[in-house]
Amino acid sequence: MIQTKPKSVLLIAGPTASGKSALALEAARARNGVIINADSMQVYKELRILTARPSAAEEIQAPHRLYGHISGADDYSVAQWLADAEREIMRCWAQDQLPIICGGTGLYFRALEKGLAKVPPIDPAIREKWRNFGGDLHAELAKRHAPTAERLNPADRQRVIRALEVLDSTGKPLSQWQDEAEEHSLLSDVSIERLYMNVPRDELYARAERRFDAMIEQGALDEVRALPFLDSALPIMKAIGLPQLRDYLNGKLALADAVWLSKIATRHYIKRQTTWSRGQMKEWPVAQSKIEVL
DSSP states (O other), rough: OOOOOOOOOEEOOOOSSSHHHHHHHHHHHHEEEEEEEESSSSSSSTTTTTTTTOOOHHHHHOOOESSSSTTSSOOOOOOHHHHHHHHHHHHHHHOOEEEEEEEEEEHHHHHHOOOOOOOOOOOOHHHHHTOOHHHHHHHHHHHHHHHHHHHHTTTOOOHHHHHHHHHHHHHHHHHHHHHHHHSSSTTTSSSSEEEEEEEOOHHHHHHHHHHHHHHHTTHHHHHHHHHHOOTTTTGGGSSTTTHHHHHHTTSOOOOOHHHHHHHHHHHHHHHHHHHHHHHHSSSOEEEEEOOOOO
């Protein structure tokens, strides 16, 4: 009888400057792995330095996928990333390599493990009804589907409205759509190894600030200067430091101020990442990182 190797995947998550990329590279070299990007900003080809993508030297040491493969002019979604990531994971399995998913975008990891609910388009009349509803939205949801209402914060108006729209338009609660998606996700029957990079927040702040100074020295301003005019609504425009450095290049800020504001934005981003992970990744085994990230 032919024995097939069990499918497995390694997930490495953590906030920016936590050392996850260095750990992924170490694992890839030791375990015949391929590193697959799960960072929503590192997909853009124009911003290697500003988004702290792996260097060309690091990419030589192990295969890297989904880094810098998208133009900043494109509107890249979670669904598009999931399709790309699934293709690369299956390619790894076909070649008996270990897929190592590495990044700091929590929504990417959730989509990979839970799948994306394929909810049909919402009836525009129903969407209009709930978005303009003047009463207690959470109470209305509780009347229609108490389990969903119990899971949602009454103050989270956007999620409550979404739950009402889906229930009213499809006849099924959003949780049922999500359960069906998870059941059919690529990793539903796969051996999953998870690691979360845990670094004290103050240390993360210090690492990220030193790294931003290094980015400036390495040519981050040239990257921003070379960008064509892009719609401010495009995802790439959310890259930390990009708006501030553009303001400097356009004469609106002194360089020192642009750098300082970029560091403040990085701190806010780290706080959002760590808050999200405490709620969504609290069961993940913790990997302590002592790697300095520059």
